[in-house]
Amino acid sequence: MAMQGQAATLFEREHRFFFATACLMALVLVAGFSTNILLGRSTFAVPPIFHLHAFVFFGWVVLYLAQTGLVASGSMALHRRLGWLALGWVPAMLILGITILLTILRRTGGPFFFAKNEFLFGNMMGLATFAGTVLWAISLRRRTDWHRRLMLGAMAGLTGPGFGRLLPVPLMMPWAWWVSAVLFPALFIVAGMVADRRRLGRVHPAYWWGMALLVGGQLVAQAIAYSPVGYAVTEAVTAGTPGTARPMQAQWP
Template sequence: MSMATLAAPRIAQVRGEPFFLWSAVAMAAVIVAGFSLQLAMGRSSFAASPTMVHAHAIVFMGWVAIYVTQNALVAGESMALHRRLGWIAAGWIVAMVVLGCAVTLAMVRGGRVPFFFTPLQFLVFDPVSLLSFAGLTVAAVVLRRQTDWHRRLHYCGMSILLGPAFGRLLPMPFLIPWAYELTFVAVMIFPLIGVIADLRSTGRVHPAWGWGIGTIVLATLVLVEIVTYSPIGLALYDAVTAGSAGASVAPLAYPPFPPHP
């Protein structure tokens, strides 16, 4: 076997580094832009009182920083530090799922769901999206020794987290009743870019994209739609909102538009 043959996988890996690094930066930019616009438009502020909301924001923005840092470490060939930070990131996922679901439940029970989603739809898609992110990310950790799978599954998982950012960038009130579905379309932009990048660099699509995109579509679109408009969803909503202000809110009716300031 020649030295050129031995070097080929390494060359292909190095050529992939700029794509994943700059994609991570672009994803982070979308998230920062979305939440900065929310702040600039006066739709949110740092004066929010619930400690849980602050913790949620810190943990989720922390993941964005971890994801960008991990890609930068790989690009810089700092693999030892990349692996150490990876174990911290693995534990970080638990906090994200717990806090994300807790905030969703608090909003639904309090009757404070964003007015461009129905309360039941919000109750279903937020936890399902989080669990889909966690599933893809855990799969990436399990396959960490298979770099080609590892980085693509991580990428797909991170793409799911762009939903709330796109929801703050898109004109959501004008997208009713398809606000969630069109946000899903926006989320799919990054995975499709990954597929195109593979085709351009290798002439084929890596199977990890099929698993990643398939998970996103089946879980965050198909499953969400099925559960939302089924007796299971209605029963879930009744159980979650029992004894709370949310119980008086119709699960499949859009909340009223907020009053003008």
């Protein structure tokens, strides 16, 4: 009975950790985009595709927050039913993510503190890694230890845009992409590793996979972006649009 009580306490602590982490991720994203609006760096006066993109991506944040909250409160039946929304939501995120990425590159060439090719391929790889990790997590939904940790890794990768709007990234060139899209999001995975070490005495392998996918995916993206093919594709994407006027490399305007 004592062992069962200890196991129950361990699971409760774990559930609380995942819900608290989800809240912090949501806070980073909301704070980042809100700060941009308050400082006048962004506006609601944009084409409808931007609003649709925001609705779908923040919808995922709400879904993830709700799912971790349902687990923490013990509402597992509703958690399982709601989880199937992800199968339709993730493809919509992929389509809108790619669409908005190409739209931004053609309108402005992307943020000046990121190289154009880095911005293109880094985001493409980030979307692919996110989708693949979520689908992997869904396939392991009966193995809850893997499922929840893979989902945390996937969600961590989405926090890059929030950190990019909160950090002084122009001062971090030419490492701005790595700092905002990899280093700071990876801290959530590191937090999971530390929590595992304290609770279980070891780090669950799902976290190592999550870290490998986050960092390794961006290493692959960089290799492609800075290859002749990467440069050519980037130029082709922006050809004949205002985005082609912006230099390929990151630099102050």
